[in-house]
Amino acid sequence: MEENYQQDFIFGVDLDGVCADFYDGIRPLAAEWLGVDLETLTKEVSYGLPEWGIDKTPGGYLDFHKFAVTQRDLFKELKPINGCPQTLRRLSKAGIRIRIITHRLYIRYFHKQATSQTIDWLDKHGIPYWDLCFMQHKTHVGANIYIEDSEKHILEYQEAGSEVIIFTNSTNKDLIGLRAESWSDVETLVLEKYNAWSNSLKISK
Known part of the structure; x- marks a missing residue:
């Protein structure tokens, strides 16, 4: 039987600066x-x-x-940001579909290294995900809510009318929007959105 993906609550997750301590x-x-x-x-x-x-x-x-x-x-070799793997495991267990969305393929001819290192890193740190999307234009990938640290992509999400959590660091401190200072904050925000979404499905049935 084909899985009904439209009944999933999807959390679109950036990697560098959000999950991986890039800087x-x-x-x-x-x-x-x-x-x-x-x-x-x-x-x-x-x-x-x-x-x-x-x-x-x-x-x-x-x-x-x-x-x-x-x-x-x-x-x-990047270290995970404190609390990230554990939070994503809890969110996944709660029924949220983790969709990794990253723009790591912006150097020609080195895609194999970038993709294989990414998969190895996710597996090494026990980060659950159903989808792994290497995308320059992240708004082309659907999700109920996103998390991002890049100013460029945050503004693109906002301009597209998508709900995005700004994961705070020095590159985005002046942006206005929904913010998380830690993965504890992320967990609270995503669960609030997920619970509201779940309740709306129950009412519509």
Whole structure:
């Protein structure tokens, strides 16, 4: 029997900066790439990491990112953000469909490493998911509610009328919207939306 996906409550989950501690993980690699002391690289960064000066090096951020993924297994070695795996396991057990939506395939010819490292990382940390979507235009992927840290994608979700939780970090601190400071906050917000959705289904029957 074909599964009725339309009866699922779907939580669209970004990876870098939301599940995986991207900025903390990439910082020592940036110090290595630049040949500088780690403490000279601020933790208060904005999108593209201009504070670290990578954009001014030959090849810019793209060459650095290629090095991090292909030579240092970046996506496999990142640490999960505190509470993320445990929260997603609880949400999944509660009946919520976890849909991973990430834009990790923006460097040509290195898709195999990015996808395999991503799958290995999710499995290693016991993160449940039914769907794994590598998408540049994240609004093309449906969900009842999303979580995101990138200013660009947050604004795209908001402009599309989608409900998105802003997972707070230094790259999005000035944005207005529904916010979570931790995965404990995420769990509370998502369960509230899920319970309201479940109740609306019961009323409609």
